[in-house]
Amino acid sequence: MINERGFKGTEYPTTYCQMWFKEQTKPLIVRVHEHKVVWKWGAGSPGYYFPTLMSCAVPKGKVPDMISLVSGPCDKATNLLKVVYEPQQLEDAPNVSSEDRSLRFAICVKALDFLYDDMSWRLIEWLELMRLLGTSKVIFYSSPMHANISRVLQHYMEESPDFVELRPLSLGRGEPNLPHFHHYIMASNYFNTILNEMIPYNDCFYRNMYRFDYIGVFDIDEVIMPLGNVTNWTDLVTLARTVPDYLGYTSESCQDWVSFCFRNVYYPRYADQPKYFRQLPSFFYMLQHVKRTALHCNRFDAAKCLHSTRYAVGLHNHFAIHWTNEASCAAKSVPIEYAQMQHYREPDNKTWLLDPVVDDNIWRFQPQLQDRTLAKYKKLGFLPSLSELTALKEQQRKADEMLLQKLVGVQQSNIAA
Structure with a gap:
């Protein structure tokens, strides 16, 4: 590369x-x-x-x-x-159908450019959901990031080294990978940022192509979510092979596809609306955000895919840009009846925010996801202790009391006047 x-x-x-x-x-x-x-x-x-x-x-x-x-x-x-070359044994070759093992999935994530935003709590929830869906490994690339995000990644690398990996990153034009400067230079030139993102995506793909059956390229606000009774990616890929291609872009005679792709749907904040799951604290971001836009994007707009390591050759952030055409068909778009790509961000077209629908399919994972995420919060010290909670409540009580006294004083002054 x-x-x-x-x-x-x-x-x-x-x-x-x-x-x-x-x-x-x-x-x-x-x-x-x-x-x-x-x-x-x-x-x-x-x-x-x-x-x-x-x-x-x-x-x-x-x-x-x-x-x-x-x-x-x-x-x-x-x-x-x-040269990094790590071939698998014949019995472990990618995409070999076997009833005694699940498919192997890995995720490649671009540099986490969250220097000033603490996304650590969302990162934990996302990682634990990826694990529940069947991801074996998540590969990140190092860049200046918030201290709490670094703590989270370090924790996972120490406790689950086979699950999370953090690799070094350099920029294509030689810009120094320094705090603040890196964030500024990337933010000031979006096209250069996109071009730089292609390098870790493909580096990650080639480093892991012999270890996994499918590799996805995601951000930490994106989830390929199986629907209905399907709750993991192995079963989803099995199903995806049998369902029709949305809009029929690939031939019905296809037996293999370079990727299985899933249409994007937005789950915005809707910050002015009350949370939906009252039994859960607000720091469970995805579990609390179950309202989505009524419309899904088309098959070529912001979709994300699971790429076959047998056929893909070169990736960009949404699709396989090169593949072995002689051995496989182009990507199949899986209909939204079976799965969707849940994108936890605001839509570019703000009219899509109107008339949201409730889609709480993530609640199928609620007990396990809640327990696993909460355990990580506690282990990392992200949750306040009982004494800290008591002190916070007392501080809030005093603040409310002072505000009330101030309001009463203003009202009495107005009456006297």
Whole structure:
């Protein structure tokens, strides 16, 4: 995964891979034979670098230890990339149908750019829901973030190292990954932010493609939610293989699809309305927000997918942009009768906020999700102790008393006047 200027119509410069193998003192020189741009839109924009997948043929049965990219076959390399290759045993190969094991799912998350917003409590609830749905691993990428978010990730990495991973991240144009500056530079140039996001998505995919059957690219306010009697992603994928493709974009003869995609529906705050589940505290964000917009987005607008590691080649934030066309069909959009992508944010079109509907399907997970999330809150010290609660109540009582005295004093002054 490298960055190259993506001007429209520009010829790619001749590039070679210098492959270094164990017990060999000279590299094998192979010409780059394929370029796959991960983000195809906006080509011709000056000053931007477009993430590009570059392919070199590797000798059959051999795996290089390291690879350098050079302009000429005999050039001295100025870069050296370590090759990560972790093949699975034959019986554990991805997508092998077996009654004695569930499908393996992983989630790739872009850098959490919440330097000033404490999203730690929502992150915990989201992680525990992902675990309930069948996610085996969630991979995050490091960036300057709120201290409580760092605490949460560190806690999970210590207690569940196989479930949460945090990887380092550098920016494509060389911007320093420093607190405040990183947040500012990303916020000031949204297009550059999008292009940078493609790198961790594909880095995550390639690092984990031999470990999992399906990989999703999500934000922490997004949930692919199975509906009806289906409560996990393994059963959802099994069902998705049999249901029709929404609007029929893929042929009925398809047997395999690069991805199963799910239409977006918004769950806004509706902050002016009372919470729905009175038995639960307000810090259970998703459990409390069960009103959604009446409309779902179309199949190409803000959908999210579960990508097959057998067929996907390159990902962007919503779809597989490249895949093995000879072996699989394009993505299937699963009808909303069976599942939906629940997006806990405000819709861009504010008219969609009108006439919301109650969709409390998440309450199927309420007992387990509540218990697991609450246990994490307690362990991390996010909940006040009894003495702290007593002190807070006393502080609130005094504040209310002072406000009442002030209001009474104002009223008496008005009467006297």
